[in-house]
Amino acid sequence: MQENIFKINxxxxxxxxxxxxxxxxxxxxxxxxxxxxxxNTIVAIPPSCLCVLHGLYPTTSVTVPAINSTFAGNAxxxxxxxxxxxxxxxxxxxxxALTGDGGTYDMGIQSLSGAAERNTNFIFACYDNEAYMNTxxxxxxxxxxxxxxxxxxxxxxxxxxxxxLKIMEAHDLPYLATVSPAYPVDLYDKFVKAxxxxxxxxxxxxxxxxxxxxxxxxxTVRVGKLAVETGIFVLCEIEDGKFRFTGRSETxxxxxxxxxxxxxxxxQGRFKKMSIEQLNQxxxxxxxRWNEYMKRAE
Amino acid sequence: MSDTRIITxxxxxxxxxxxxxxxxxxxxxxxxxxxxxEKLSTFVEGGELKAEYVRVEGEHSALTVCISASTVGARxxxxxxxxxxxxxxEQLHWATGSRLPIVMCCVNRxxxxxxxxxxxxxxxxxxxxxGWIQIYCRDNQEIIDTIIQAYRIAEAVYIPVMVCYDGFxxxxxxxxxxxxxxxKVREFLPPYKPSVDISPENPxxxxxxFFPWRRENAEGVLCDGYMEKRYKLQDALLxxxxxxxxxxxxxxxxFGRDHGGLLWEHMTEDAEIVIVGMGSIASEATVAADSLRExxxxxxxxxxxxxxxxxxxxIATALKKxxxxxxxxxxxxxxxxxxxxxxxxxALYGTGITAPIHNYIAGLGGRDVxxxxxxxxxxxxxxxIDSGRPENETTWLNCHTG
Numbered sequence: 001m002q003e004n005i006f007k008i009n010x011x012x013x014x015x016x017x018x019x020x021x022x023x024x025x026x027x028x029x030x031x032x033x034x035x036x037x038x039x040n041t042i043v044a045i046p047p048s049c050l051c052v053l054h055g056l057y058p059t060t061s062v063t064v065p066a067i068n069s070t071f072a073g074n075a076x077x078x079x080x081x082x083x084x085x086x087x088x089x090x091x092x093x094x095x096x097a098l099t100g101d102g103g104t105y106d107m108g109i110q111s112l113s114g115a116a117e118r119n120t121n122f123i124f125a126c127y128d129n130e131a132y133m134n135t136x137x138x139x140x141x142x143x144x145x146x147x148x149x150x151x152x153x154x155x156x157x158x159x160x161x162x163x164x165l166k167i168m169e170a171h172d173l174p175y176l177a178t179v180s181p182a183y184p185v186d187l188y189d190k191f192v193k194a195x196x197x198x199x200x201x202x203x204x205x206x207x208x209x210x211x212x213x214x215x216x217x218x219x220t221v222r223v224g225k226l227a228v229e230t231g232i233f234v235l236c237e238i239e240d241g242k243f244r245f246t247g248r249s250e251t252x253x254x255x256x257x258x259x260x261x262x263x264x265x266x267x268q269g270r271f272k273k274m275s276i277e278q279l280n281q282x283x284x285x286x287x288x289r290w291n292e293y294m295k296r297a298e
Numbered sequence: 299m300s301d302t303r304i305i306t307x308x309x310x311x312x313x314x315x316x317x318x319x320x321x322x323x324x325x326x327x328x329x330x331x332x333x334x335x336e337k338l339s340t341f342v343e344g345g346e347l348k349a350e351y352v353r354v355e356g357e358h359s360a361l362t363v364c365i366s367a368s369t370v371g372a373r374x375x376x377x378x379x380x381x382x383x384x385x386x387x388e389q390l391h392w393a394t395g396s397r398l399p400i401v402m403c404c405v406n407r408x409x410x411x412x413x414x415x416x417x418x419x420x421x422x423x424x425x426x427x428x429g430w431i432q433i434y435c436r437d438n439q440e441i442i443d444t445i446i447q448a449y450r451i452a453e454a455v456y457i458p459v460m461v462c463y464d465g466f467x468x469x470x471x472x473x474x475x476x477x478x479x480x481x482k483v484r485e486f487l488p489p490y491k492p493s494v495d496i497s498p499e500n501p502x503x504x505x506x507x508f509f510p511w512r513r514e515n516a517e518g519v520l521c522d523g524y525m526e527k528r529y530k531l532q533d534a535l536l537x538x539x540x541x542x543x544x545x546x547x548x549x550x551x552x553f554g555r556d557h558g559g560l561l562w563e564h565m566t567e568d569a570e571i572v573i574v575g576m577g578s579i580a581s582e583a584t585v586a587a588d589s590l591r592e593x594x595x596x597x598x599x600x601x602x603x604x605x606x607x608x609x610x611x612x613i614a615t616a617l618k619k620x621x622x623x624x625x626x627x628x629x630x631x632x633x634x635x636x637x638x639x640x641x642x643x644x645a646l647y648g649t650g651i652t653a654p655i656h657n658y659i660a661g662l663g664g665r666d667v668x669x670x671x672x673x674x675x676x677x678x679x680x681x682x683i684d685s686g687r688p689e690n691e692t693t694w695l696n697c698h699t700g
Contacts, residue, residue, distance in 0.1 A: 039498040039501075040498050041498075042370070042496065044366065045503075051506065051507060052507070054503045054506050055503070055506060055507075056506065056507050056508070056509055056513065057506045057507065057508045057509075057513065057521065057522075058513060058514075058515040058521040059513075059515060059516055060502075060503040060506065062501070062503060063501045064498065064501050065496045065497065065498065065500065065501045065502055065503075065504075066501075066502075066503040066504065067366055067369055067370075067496070067503075067504045067505070068503070068504060068505040068506060069362060069365065069366060069392070069505075070362070070388055070389065070392055072358055072388075073358055073359060073362035073389065075359075076354060076358070076359035076362035076363050076366075077362050077363075077365065077366040078366070079324075079352055079354070079359070079362075079363050079366075080322065080324070080352070080362060080363035080364060080365060080366030080367035080368075080369075080370075080374075081366045081367065081369075081370050083321075083322045083324070083350040083352050083363060083367050083372070084321060084322055084350070084366070084367035084368075084369075084370040084371060084372035084374075085370065086350050087321035087322055087349065087350045087367075087372050088321065088370075088371055088372060093498075110355060110356060110358075110359070111355065111356075111358070111359045111362070113355065114354055114355030114356070114359060117355070118352070118353070
């Protein structure tokens, strides 16, 4: 597929001067998400980096309506918005629950699973920055093995990252996709597509985070690209159960030239205490998942 | 012609919800609320009630659904009991902080541990400080009437209302209930208008982070800080007492039944001994008071209907002439006192009322409380005070404390 940046809606929905950190992967992703979903959208926000990005009362840098709720309940909050819009015949509005990995993998998984099982008509997007970044990088269920966090400060995280996409796929959803802000056209296309589909749509966003992942703020796109180049993160979509690679991952699948994961790992300070065994385990986990995807894509 | 049926408290509640026509219902089953959630499902699936019913995966989500649905303009309803209410706790605060006119039934049940499915009021009592209006019903007629009133109150003051009634004692007990006329309910309850319009034309971020101090908006107008927001909730809650009274009176005029806005009284005009209670135990106390009167003891009853906002002035007025005050209650402020009696004491401070207050913790976890036992307890209190034994004590009624 030829990437064409010019087709992207040129209207901006996030005004300059948000409260996000320099080089924030979420800001970049959010900018393109809103371009894809446009103004007729209500965003459900849990307490997280997104809540901070939206700014302090009484000002905000975001020009679509948004409703804050509590950590465990973002999918339930979105369910409430959807139910009310249905009851009030305002079904033309897109409801987006944009939630961090803590609010998706950990505390929010109950309400997410419930909403998904009810096939609630909304887009649940997980911006996965792989730790509790808003409180200063504590370990979450999404933190990869070998990463230093402030609650795994000496031994690094010993356990593997949970496979959230697989969990969500088990809910038999009409549409699942993965995106990266390093590939904005792919991200944009998937949100445009998701907007047209009814039912629960789950989109997983790889979200590089300079302070949490410990790399220079200018490298967000580079780190995001390396995640895809190494196969740590795979761009794909699953539509009605059918898996396919997209964008750069599709090219990699055809050409078979993935970079070794060490090239991704070595750029980030959070992996500085990663052992060789952990690195090997990470590589073999990436390989086995890649092979699984290759089989599914056949 | 009036429509009177013999129904349970939960059926009365379901019929009230059907009459107020919420747009969104979200509920999770828990004993003894369950038959209410079931009845509403039948109404919705049977096409008798046009509402979105979200069968959530837990009570935290039930209230979260109601909060966000109410925020975007829906009239909402939920109901729970016991640990379900405790599980909602975070969202109870979120609902009041958001100033949303949500109405919820709490079918009162004891809380775990250990487990009990039976009635007391520890569940709603322990949510006392969340900023919800709490109204306690004494019988099934009051349940149906109070739910209708609750929407008018909530939508006038933008504070959620918890309609509390005793599990099993009312929820599963059949009584004659007159069903209000649909057309009259429509007249009594105008359509819900949300305080903030959520639309692309008005792209607000609802409930963002507030700072301790006030901040200017884009037009340079100084806006509330966190503390101003919280003050406004307290101010609105205290002022809601007037609205509760007005709505109760207006309901009486429209439907011929005024259950008392903040509290109700039974034979207190000349009463020396005043029994105070909340919910069905206060109703039971009226039977006790009548039997005490037969024995020549001038007893009366004050039933607290509105527990929050606490009716300080009305309580002080109602207890002005009492020589002995006896409080029966189904909740405890652990480490302090009975929950209701400590509030009564606080309300009487500085009023010049110095009547002794004897507090009975009764009926926890469904332990039966008979009118005769209440009357005996009152007589025991009188004996204690007459014989000069210490007053202002708490007794656990019918409880082996040896």
